Amino acid sequence: MSDHAVSRRTVVSGVAGAAALSLLPRRASADSPPNVVFIMTDDHATHAVSAYGSAINDTPNIDRIAREGIRFDNAFCTNSICTPSRAAILTGTYSHVNGVTTLDTPFDATQSAFPALLQAAGYQTALFGKWHLGHGGLHDPRGFDHWAVLQGQGPYVNPQLITPEGRVSHTGYTTDIITDVALDWLDRRDPSRPFCLLVHQKAPHRPWRPDEAHGDMYEDAIPQPATLRDDYAGRSAAAAAARMGVARDLTATDLKEPVPDGLSSDEELDWKYQRYMEDYLRCVASVDDNVGRLLDHLDAQGLTDDTLVIYTSDQGFFLGDHGWFDKRFMYEPSLRMPLLVRYPRRIAPGSASDAIVLNIDYAQTLLDLAGIPDTAVPQRMQGRSLTPLFGGHTPKGWRRSMYYRYWMHDDSAHHVRAHYGVRTERHKLIFYYGEGLGVPGASDRVFPPEWELFDLHNDPDELHNVHDHPAYAPVQAGLERELARLQRLYGDEPAPAQAA
Structure with missing residues (x-):
């Protein structure tokens, strides 16, 4: 693969130049398949989204999707860890079916997944950002007309994006750059055909490195969860054995500055929690700004009414809950995923659903909205289309457990x-x-x-x-x-x- 240096300024100017072409958008009827913008972040906890009642931050642009669409209040992942959850979302299957059970089991991208099925149905498909399902051979993205992805987790600054043609070096903050290349692709697409655009941010994954624009946010004391000092009494030994404690297991890379001298153990926990949450929430703020850029771009291109917008994360995250960072456990902060969906042609503003929905449902929802008949949907898919829930009511026979x-x-x-x-x-x-x-x-x-x-x-x-x-x-x-x-x-x- 060759390396090419590309600055953020070059990318942005390319976006502006393409936008000046004033491409006419496809005008869809109520029965036409929608465009799709699928925004997924990494480790964004539901309780750090103000649409879900966050007590610690505001996410006005993400909230706009909820305000203009539907908020799913009981969305859950089936295996709370990055690589397996992403495989489940793409394939609509559990980990034991798609073969991606852990971080050490790369994804076989030749198996059935929703992007390739949409592509075969006439969609333009693109993926930009985090892939984290392996690279090379059977593991590179498939079913996409265009893709540019991070190597593994990728850095927060000056990333290289892997493409089919080679590695492309970028200068700037990764959250901004992923959005830049996504907007550039939107402006260069064929406006006569529907599209499916996956914008997959690495933030706010550990080690939570914020950009300069948000670097002074959240300096006041951040409210602590009631379970920050959990002692795990009366529960499994597994809870006490975990090594992801805010007090004990955050590293110098995570904290980015030394612990002040002279603190008691209780004061040290307070300090580490504040340090952790400051940077985590600053990364979320950058994500939120870039969600706003995407939504504004859809507005400017006249695409809002004809585009399904999804905001989700690959799983939840512990924000000091039970004294932890990270995820993995089946406890609520890790199990829950934010899921906000806007599609003006089908979803009334301000809707909400308390039905149990899963990350394996996303694939079949998109295939359903694209008009792909059930007979063409792989029988191995294990989810259900969420479209019956778009009215805010739970139909008879919907799952009551997960x-x-x-x-x-x-x-x-x-x-x-x-x-x-x-x-x-x-x-x-x-x-x-x-x-x-x-x-x-x-x-x-x-x-x-x-x-x-x-x-x-x-x-x-x-x-x-x-x-x-x-x-x-x-x-x-x-x-x-x-x-x-x-x-x-x-x-x-x-x-x-x-x-x-």
Whole structure:
């Protein structure tokens, strides 16, 4: 691959020049397939989006999507870690079906995924930003007319983007650059055909490096979660064993400055939490500004009414909740994903849905809206189109529970133990099966299996494990049956420890 130096100034001037061509947009009818702008960030927690009631920041541009569309209040990922979640979104399948169970299992991009199906249906398709599914051979993006992606996580500043023609070096802040190249492509597309544009930001992934424009935000004390000083009493040993604590496990790279001398352990936790959250929220602010750029560009090109806009993240994130950063666990801050959708032709402004929706639903939703018949949708897809929820009502027969599985057992950095579970509208049952089962990236250490059961109405912070509590015996038995049903439904094998 060759290297080419390209400055942000060059890219922006290219955008401006192309926009001056005044391309006439495709005028779609109510029945025409929509354009798609799919914005996905990395590790953006729902509770750091003001449309979801954030107490710590404002996201006015992301909120605009919710205000002009629908907010999904119970959107969940099926494996809360970057690479597996992205594979699930593309293919509409669980990790054990698409083969991407951990960070160490690259994606076979030749398998069925929604971009290639849209491309075959006449869509122009493009991907810019984070891919994180492997590179070279079977692993590079497929089903895209144009793509330019980061190597792995990519840096926050001066990134190289891998393209089919070679590596292209850019100068500037990565969040801005990904948006620049996306807008440039929008201006150069064929205006007579529908398009699907994936804008996948690396932010706000660790190590949370903000740009200068947002570098002085959030210097006042940021409210702390009630569980910042969680002691994990009464829960599984897996919770206490995890190594992703704000107090203990943030590195010098994460903090970016030394801990002040003379602090007590409690004061040090306060300081580290503030340092972590300042930079995390500053990265989110940059993302929000760039979402605004995309929305404004659609307005300027007359594309708003005919374009489906999705804002989501690959999973949730702990923002000091339970004393942690990172994700992986089936606990709510990690499990929940923001999902905001705007499509003026089908969705009334200010809508909301409390139906249980999953990241495996995204693919079939896009195929449905594109008018691709069920007979042409791969039978291996395991999600459901979300279009019946666009009116804000949950139709009869919609799922009442969801299945989750985290595979990367006791990994060398975070030491979160493998587990699976079921969540209903009120309860959550989690089984830590205590072994890696030979999965790449998992450790070979074995731990005693453990169960957790939470009543999310009475215990929304998941502090009180009521597994084997006599009062919850009927609930527990019902959840065990539902867990087995979902494993059969999705074709996942229970761990040997469960059968034992």
